[in-house]
Amino acid sequence: MEAATPLRHAHVGIFGDRLVVDGLVIDDECAVRLVRERAEAGDDAAKVVADAVEIGARILEREQAGANADFVRAEFERTAHEVESGFSERAKQVADELGRKVDEVFGPESGHLSKALQRHFSDESDVAVQNRVRDALTEVTARLREDLLKQFASGDEHNPLGDFKQSVVRMLQDAAQRQDGNLGRLEERMTALHLQLQSLRDEQVKHEELDAERERGTAKGRTFEEAVFAAIGSIAAAQGDDCDAVGDLMGATRKTGDVVVDVDACRGPARGRIVFEAKHSKLSKPKAFEELDRAMRERDADFAVMVVPAEDSLPARTRPLHEYNGDKLLVAYEPDGDDRLALEVGYSLARARVLMTRGDGEGLDAAAVSEAVERTLGALEDVRRIKQQLTGAENGIDRARSILDDMAARVRSLLEQIDELVTAGTPDDDGAE
Structure with a gap:
């Protein structure tokens, strides 16, 4: 048998921020399989081992932190339970002691505060505050009343209210005099206002009468307009002209112009147009000419004739049947009379001027x-x-x-x-x- 070669003991050294492992042998099956597979795949075995160490170190550190947190949490819960138990007992003792003290002070029957309030504010107590205040006020009021009576009743020059009394009397007298003067002036103003009001009433009555007169004049002017149309219609029929009452019809922009005559319209196409404006009220010369110019524009006429009920209704500084500006004429026609000669003359002159112009x-x-x-x-x-x-x-x-x-x-x-x-x-x- 061969002798076994002894393995070197692993040596781990820490140098700054580096870790050096020498002679380390790992017999973990999972680690061996991982390194073998990665090495067979072409990876560096040393780098694989280093990654495994780094990853394992992070996992161990995290597990250790979790274990420490669990320990701290358990210790905190134990300490909190002990503190809560001790605080509950102490709070109960304090509450019992506080309740006893409150009963001693605020008890409804034997409390110190109830006894003190009853002694100081009870009606049966001689030392009650309200009784003492009432007695003091009664005494002070009586003394003040006596002092005031002395001050106002005394005419002594040493009386400090003497000047005040005299000044008050003078002020009252002055106020009475001013009031009398103000009342007098007020009465005068009331009289003037009454006269002014009466004047306004009279003026209102005059305005009402004037409005009524204007209404009557409007009705009368309407009758005059109808009479003028009837007369002009008769004259136009004899001349072969067409006559229309257009006072209620809108022209180009307004209703100016009461009667329109189309010359020779009964024989064929009209050879001209004359507009008649019937005015029952008197106008100034510029106003009358402005009215006639507007009537010609509104009715597209060549000549304009203003018909008034009498010569005194003609505008100032104008003459009847006198041609103005070559396209205007003023005629006085009395519907109540039996003579329309002036209207016939005015009609014929206007007709002649239109035919001459056309x-x-x-x-x-x-x-x-x-x-x-x-x-x-x-x-x-x-x-x-x-x-x-x-x-x-x-x-x-x-x-x-x-x-x-x-x-x-x-x-x-x-x-x-x-x-x-x-x-x-x-x-x-x-x-x-």
Whole structure:
């Protein structure tokens, strides 16, 4: 038999942060199998052993830490149980002692506090606080009352309240005088306010009356507008023109313009348009012209005529049947009267101006038209003068009426002459095309 070779004893050395193992023999089957398999796979056996040592060291360290934690936890639980038991016993002793002391102090029958409260606040006790306070207040109040009576009743100059009494009296007197003055001024203001209120009431009554008058004027203006439309409609029918009441119809943007006349619309295409604005109230000249310009824009008209119920309703510094700006005319027409001659003249003048404008003046004897217009206006002035004479004179009414009828016939004949001149000098629309 061969002699067994003795193995060297393993030597483990620690050098700094390194561990050196010499002669170490491991007979663990798992370790041997692991190193053999890794070596057969081509890995370094020494590195495999080093990894196994490192991994095992970490596992042992973690297990040791867990064991230490379990030990500490067990020791802490044991100590806590002992402390809890000791604290419970001590707390019970303290609670019992505290309860006994509380009963001694706050007991309802034999407590020190109950006895002290009963002694100091009981009504039967002579040394009770409320009784002593009541006695002290009674004494002090009586003494203060006596002192105040002495101070206010005494007129001695050494009395400290003497000046106060005099100043109070003076203040009361001054206050009474000021109050009397304030009451007097207040009464005056109340009187003025009463007068002002009465004035406001009177003004309100006037405004109400004015509103009522305006309502009546509006109704009256509506009646005047209808009368103007009826008269213009009759005149237009005789001329072959088309007449429409458009006061309630919206124009381009507003309802300005009460009556629209399309010239020669009953015979064919309209050769022009005239707009009539009926105004029952008096307007200023700029306002009236602005109204007529707006009416022409809203109704797309060539000429505008403003009709008022009387000559005194015409704008200031204007004349009836006088052409303004070449496209405006003012006419006074009384619906209650039986004479619409002025309205007929205004209608014819406006119609002639529209036809002259639309015909561009070709073949038109402007001088003859102007002369006829002047003669018409002169004749109308004669008619108006005679009417004034008829109004002021009672005698000779029949003779003046005859003259008036003759003059009216003359005016109508002149109007017919104007129409003939205008018609003859204005080419038809078909010929113009």
